[in-house]
Amino acid sequence: MNIQTTNRLTTAESALLDAYNAQIGDLPGDGAVLSVRDRLLDELKTGGLPTRRIESWHYTDLRALLRAVPAVQPAPSLSAVKPLVSGASVLTLRQGAADAATAPEGVTVRRYADSLVDGTAAEGLREASADDAIGRINGSFVRDGLVLEIADGAELAAPLEIQSLHGAGQVHTRFPVRFGAGSKATVIERHRGEGDEAALVSSISALTLGDGAEVTWIVLQEQGAADTHLGQIRVELGADAKLRLFVVNAGGKLVRQELRITVSGEGSELTLRGVNLLGGDTHTDVTLVLDHNVPHTNSTEIIRNVIFDRARGVFQGMIRVAQAAQKTDAKMACNTLLLSDDADFSVKPELEIFADDVLCGHGATVADIDRNHMYYMMTRGVPEKTARAMLVYAFVAQIVEELEEESLVEALEGIISAWLDRHA
Amino acid sequence: MLEIKNLHAKIADTDTEIIRGLNLTVKPGEIAAIMGPNGSGKSTLSYILSGREDYEVTEGDILYNGESILELDPAERASKGIFLAFQYPVEIPGVATMQFLKVAMNEQRKARGEEELKTPDFMRLVKEASAKLQINPDMLKRPLNVGFSGGEKKRAEILQMALLEPKLCILDETDSGLDIDALKIVADGVNALKSPDRAVVVITHYQRLLDYIVPDTVHVLYKGQIIRSGDKSLALELEANGYADIIGEAA
Numbered sequence: 001m002n003i004q005t006t007n008r009l010t011t012a013e014s015a016l017l018d019a020y021n022a023q024i025g026d027l028p029g030d031g032a033v034l035s036v037r038d039r040l041l042d043e044l045k046t047g048g049l050p051t052r053r054i055e056s057w058h059y060t061d062l063r064a065l066l067r068a069v070p071a072v073q074p075a076p077s078l079s080a081v082k083p084l085v086s087g088a089s090v091l092t093l094r095q096g097a098a099d100a101a102t103a104p105e106g107v108t109v110r111r112y113a114d115s116l117v118d119g120t121a122a123e124g125l126r127e128a129s130a131d132d133a134i135g136r137i138n139g140s141f142v143r144d145g146l147v148l149e150i151a152d153g154a155e156l157a158a159p160l161e162i163q164s165l166h167g168a169g170q171v172h173t174r175f176p177v178r179f180g181a182g183s184k185a186t187v188i189e190r191h192r193g194e195g196d197e198a199a200l201v202s203s204i205s206a207l208t209l210g211d212g213a214e215v216t217w218i219v220l221q222e223q224g225a226a227d228t229h230l231g232q233i234r235v236e237l238g239a240d241a242k243l244r245l246f247v248v249n250a251g252g253k254l255v256r257q258e259l260r261i262t263v264s265g266e267g268s269e270l271t272l273r274g275v276n277l278l279g280g281d282t283h284t285d286v287t288l289v290l291d292h293n294v295p296h297t298n299s300t301e302i303i304r305n306v307i308f309d310r311a312r313g314v315f316q317g318m319i320r321v322a323q324a325a326q327k328t329d330a331k332m333a334c335n336t337l338l339l340s341d342d343a344d345f346s347v348k349p350e351l352e353i354f355a356d357d358v359l360c361g362h363g364a365t366v367a368d369i370d371r372n373h374m375y376y377m378m379t380r381g382v383p384e385k386t387a388r389a390m391l392v393y394a395f396v397a398q399i400v401e402e403l404e405e406e407s408l409v410e411a412l413e414g415i416i417s418a419w420l421d422r423h424a
Numbered sequence: 425m426l427e428i429k430n431l432h433a434k435i436a437d438t439d440t441e442i443i444r445g446l447n448l449t450v451k452p453g454e455i456a457a458i459m460g461p462n463g464s465g466k467s468t469l470s471y472i473l474s475g476r477e478d479y480e481v482t483e484g485d486i487l488y489n490g491e492s493i494l495e496l497d498p499a500e501r502a503s504k505g506i507f508l509a510f511q512y513p514v515e516i517p518g519v520a521t522m523q524f525l526k527v528a529m530n531e532q533r534k535a536r537g538e539e540e541l542k543t544p545d546f547m548r549l550v551k552e553a554s555a556k557l558q559i560n561p562d563m564l565k566r567p568l569n570v571g572f573s574g575g576e577k578k579r580a581e582i583l584q585m586a587l588l589e590p591k592l593c594i595l596d597e598t599d600s601g602l603d604i605d606a607l608k609i610v611a612d613g614v615n616a617l618k619s620p621d622r623a624v625v626v627i628t629h630y631q632r633l634l635d636y637i638v639p640d641t642v643h644v645l646y647k648g649q650i651i652r653s654g655d656k657s658l659a660l661e662l663e664a665n666g667y668a669d670i671i672g673e674a675a
Contacts, residue, residue: 372514373514375476375477375498375514376510376513376514376516377516377524378475378497378499379474379475379498379499379501379502379507379508380499380502380507380524380528380532380584380588381499381502381503381528381531381532381588382524382527382528382531383499383531383535384497384499386527387499390524390527391516391519393518394516394517394519394567395518397518398517
């Protein structure tokens, strides 16, 4: 057999290499950082963007889907948006560069750019795994972000909102965040693209929860209609730590949100909730890799998807329970409301269990609006269109209501309603 | 108010005919009871009157205030004043009961060209109506019918009816699953709505409900037809002798 390996680069791959070369000498970093960058880029160059032949990218063939990469562009004028919850402390980034910020009590804030320059970022800059294309892209290009430390025992009075605002071009950000032991905080990570021209965004948040920390982390992705968003949330949970991780996708043309979660402290608890609002000609992928490594930990994962038009969605949920992780209780569900014949959603739940005394389960449903619900509502005089909208909204709002804090629930419900009004 | 003329209907996309030449007239102010054994078509009739898609009318007509309603969808029929209290009210997770009541009331108002209710007025109406039906306000904070007991669901149906003030009320086996106290509360709720311009069609299996909601006319439905009509004494006769005699006569 004659195998020809043509190493031809795609347009997007060439553009990434060109962008890197154009920024040599300009990307921040000490020697250690720059050598990690060079290696990551080199791997990107030889390996290329991942294709469907890489298992974790099977439903999102990035090489085929990422047609072009916009050139690096200076920030347009971007004004900060109203925070999701009034009274929140806002940390703003424009076109990937952090504004000078004052930290609320109990929090220290540093620009990530500074940690690149002094080399403290080098260790965390490495890829998380062999298939970590987002880690490679972000590690090669990242210029700024925020390094946050929440002090041991600190209880933040108001939510912290990270606003990453941008226009067309490229945005690569990092947010390493350490929550001290016993701290309590709510953080909103918000990505927002302005304008109709494409942006390529990569962003990695690396959260470490100390023992007993209680954290609500909300990722709100509201990218522009032409944008590519490559997001990654890395999490390490300490003993008795509680994390509620909410991921809301309400924008973007090509979106991949990777959640790489390691449960390494006994008695810890993860609540993952995802809402994907998908419409138009878009592709959105949420990929979870969750490792339960120690005994007595709980996790629940619920993903709710609403799909219109010709949108495509993917949820891959891998839960691995190590042999030592007895008494793990993990439950995963993915429910999809398919509202168009041309839309599709792929679900791939995977459980790899090496312990023998665990409770693990997963379920997936795909359905249209329940006709009995429609009929019942209409017999009360609610017109078909209104009834349908109420039912679609209810399907995802149920997930948001679990957040309980009224101001947060109302704000997210407002975003969901506004999205549905535009698409339904 | 309601005239059903030689109605034939089948389950959509099948040949299963359930209503086979049904005739019935209900006048304003009248309380009409429809009784019949299992499988006679009672619930199907209520679904067809409300406009459920799963049934297809193949012959005949349904006139409401002199106009055919066959081409109207359930919401249009509702805004014209037709209300069906379900035998099995549907649980709708995620839709808050209060919000649903408000949307339903306002959509009906809009359809009739009336002004929408202001929130304080709406709250007052709900509070008054639910107190009369001994509905716990906490119940209204839950999603629609979710986690309601059988009796709570039936009361919630009557609450909706009281708030929407329909002209033609159809009660489908509203007595099923109710204990005697709950039955009285529900019956009081229905009786409170009695008025010269409103008609009530009570579909029931047993005469028990008719002790509390006293009918003007009683109709026996069997195999998709009304085989006998009479006054309330007919209900007592059925209670005493069962359906066998009447069915035997009709056959």
